[in-house]
Every structure is written in structure tokens, then in C-alpha cells.
Amino acid sequence: MALPDILFYLFAFLTLLFGALAVANPFSRNPVTSAMFLVLTICAMAGLFVLLNAFFLAAVQILVYAGAVMVLFLFVIMLLDLKEEQRRKINLFGIVTGTGAVLGLGFLLTRTIWGGDLNQAANPRVIGDTKALGLELFTKGQFLLPFEIVSVLLLVAMVGVILLSKKELK
């Protein structure tokens, strides 16, 4: 097995393991633990992005997700001073039907992925470095309008957050 394949299996295993620990940790039900494992999941996923030659997106993934977004999450968790999730009345019916639905969805997705003929190149070229991405974004004209709209969206989100966080909502 070639080195990229070994690395794929390693990162895929780490991503799924940390993801499972973030979602359903058998040792701790503290939101902080979930958040820290989510950071590890995102970092392992950045490794998968590097294996897919999406170098710029791997960097952005770590900077924006593991950096900014998760810090925001931790900040809010600390701010709210959340206690451990107490075990309340366990709704067995909900758990069984929910898990069944998720397993069914997973089965369907896996069947679709492995059953159909995926249109893929045999030996894909290496694309996805920062220069190619920048050229695609700024020179073809296809993504210029979405880019400007996203900047407006960020401004709108910022104003909205300030409004929502004010002491009294009028």
C-alpha cells in the first residue's frame, strides 16, 4: 500500500473516532469535552483535505473552524457556565427509533456510493493549490458576485449578532 493510502486510512480512522467521541462520549457528558474532540475531528479532516490536494482549504479549515468557530463555541460554553448534562428520564422509544433511522440512512448512503458508477478520473491531476483557487475565484467572473454577496452577508450577520446580544430585545 502506498503512503497516501495509509495516511488516508489513518486520518479517516482518527476523524471518525474523534467525531464519535465528540458526539457520544461514554466517559464525559461535558460540553467542553465535546468541543475539544470536535476540534480534533476538524484537524484530522484538514489532513484528509491535504490528501485530496485541497491545501488552501485545509489551512482555512484549521484557521476558521478549529480556530475561530470553536473558540467562539468554547467562549459561549464558559460564558453560560454549563454543568454536565444530567441524565434525565431516558426516552427509550426515541433513542431506538432515532438510532434506527440514522442506521437506515447510513445504509442507504453506503449502498448508493458503492452500488453506482461514480464518474471519476483514473489518475486525477493535482489541482487545488492557492494560486489555482484564486484564479478560479477572481478571474473567471463566475464567482465574483457570490464573493461580494458573502461579504455583505458577513456584515449582516455581525449587525444581527450585536442586535441579538443586546440586553433588552425591543
Added chain:
Amino acid sequence: MNVGLEHYLTVSAMLFCLGLLGVILRRNVLVIYMSLELMLNAANLALVAFSRFNENLTGQMMVFFIITVAAAEVAVGLALIVALYRKRQSAHVEDLTSLKL
């Protein structure tokens, strides 16, 4: 067997199912929100994998925009949760039933 598109899509599907499981099983609003982020990331992984194996950068551009919008979305969502917590003093979904008929 060489690692191909199927393998990446399988990881993405499993990650999506994990996130969905978290949304269904956990009772804390913040943890549910984190599980939603996990599902979003699974979709990103699928898009990047498609982009790589079809030699087309459009998938990566899509992920670029998704990450930007997700950052804004997280900020708004967390502000909503803080406002909700201030009103109700609880982050449990079972305590947040004012929309229930």
C-alpha cells in the same frame, strides 16, 4: 485496492450519520449545534472529494463559500442560544418548549 472517491464518500457519509445521531440523541442545545457543524463538515468533505476526482475546482469554491457562511451562521446561532439562555436559564431542549401546542 486504491483509495478512490468511494472511500472518501463513505467517510463523509459515516461522519454525517454521526452528526445526525448527535442531533437526535443529545439534549444540550450547544452539543446539538456542534453536531450540526459536524454534518456540515461531512458535506464539505464530500464536495472536496468530488472536486478532486473530477478534476474540477468548482467543488472547492463551494466549500470555500460554505466555510464563510458557516462562520456567520455559527455567530448568529450562538447569539440566539445566549439570548435564549438569558431568558430561560437553561440550555436543555426539554426546557425549551414554548412553541409546543
